[in-house]
Amino acid sequence: MIDDNSQAQSRTAYWLERWERNETGFHQTGINPYLLEFWHELQLSRDSTVFVPLCGKSHDMLWLRQQGHTVQGVELSTTAAQAFFSENGLIPQSHAHGRFMHWEANDIAILCGDFFDLGTQDMRNVSAVYDRAALVALPPDLRQRYVDHLLRILPENTQILLITLDYPQHEMTGPPFAVSFNEVTALFQAYAGITLLSQHNVLAQNPRFQARGISRLEESAVLLKTFAR
Numbered sequence: 001m002i003d004d005n006s007q008a009q010s011r012t013a014y015w016l017e018r019w020e021r022n023e024t025g026f027h028q029t030g031i032n033p034y035l036l037e038f039w040h041e042l043q044l045s046r047d048s049t050v051f052v053p054l055c056g057k058s059h060d061m062l063w064l065r066q067q068g069h070t071v072q073g074v075e076l077s078t079t080a081a082q083a084f085f086s087e088n089g090l091i092p093q094s095h096a097h098g099r100f101m102h103w104e105a106n107d108i109a110i111l112c113g114d115f116f117d118l119g120t121q122d123m124r125n126v127s128a129v130y131d132r133a134a135l136v137a138l139p140p141d142l143r144q145r146y147v148d149h150l151l152r153i154l155p156e157n158t159q160i161l162l163i164t165l166d167y168p169q170h171e172m173t174g175p176p177f178a179v180s181f182n183e184v185t186a187l188f189q190a191y192a193g194i195t196l197l198s199q200h201n202v203l204a205q206n207p208r209f210q211a212r213g214i215s216r217l218e219e220s221a222v223l224l225k226t227f228a229r
């Protein structure tokens with residue numbers, strides 16, 4: 001039987017190798033359309049801090065910064081973090097921070113290390129979370145652990161804009177994994193009020209998924225408002 005520690009090591013190795021091999025088909029060159037359409041729903045003040053879990057080198061962090069927010073990502077891969085800064089013409093400062101390496105430029109910080117090593121101190125200024133391709137990057141056995149950890153370290157009354165996708169899981173092995181709106185509800189209902197903002201079939205716009213034999217691809221944007229504890 002494989003223990004938790006060796007499973008975590010092989011998951012880490014999987015993502016680090018993907019970045020080393022440049023297998024980053026999940027990376028979007030533009031800004032995510034749901035972010036553009038729905039971010040205003042959170043009614044955040046400009047000076048709020050936004051946490052971006054499993055951030056990769058997402059350009060969405062630049063857009064969030066352009067809205068005035070301080071941005072804080074967490075990402076396993078140093079290659080991804082360095083690429084984010086260099087590809088966007090930013091020269092980061094770095095220092096060790098506990099089990100993480102902290103990279104920062106222009107009020108965008110990426111903590112390089114494992115999401116599961118984050119603590120409440122790391123999240124103390126956070127008012128909102130933007131999750132695109134984070135929850136769906138995790139296998140089923142890890143998702144409740146991810147949500148429990150996230151909600152344990154976040155301050156109370158935090159808002160989360162979550163984008164998820166659903167497809168017949170037997171048609172493809174993830175990641176990305178299929179995470180339906182019903183599963184999101186089951187994962188978060190103990191912690192947060194849940195509003196489905198939009199749900200669309202997006203298979204026609206996703207040749208990458210069509211090529212993998214997927215017969216249905218549904219994207220949902222969900223707004224979560226965590227309860228006071």
Ligand SMILES: C[S@@+](CC[C@H](N)C(=O)[O-])C[C@H]1O[C@@H](n2cnc3c(N)ncnc32)[C@H](O)[C@@H]1O
Nearest residue numbers: 015026054055056058075076114115132133137
């Ligand atoms: C599917 S990608 C999504 C990246 C980004 N959110 C985007 O929209 O482009 C998932 C990312 O999570 C990172 N990752 C996976 N497990 C992680 C963990 N436990 N802690 C921190 N980052 C992790 C991977 O290295 C990868 O860059």
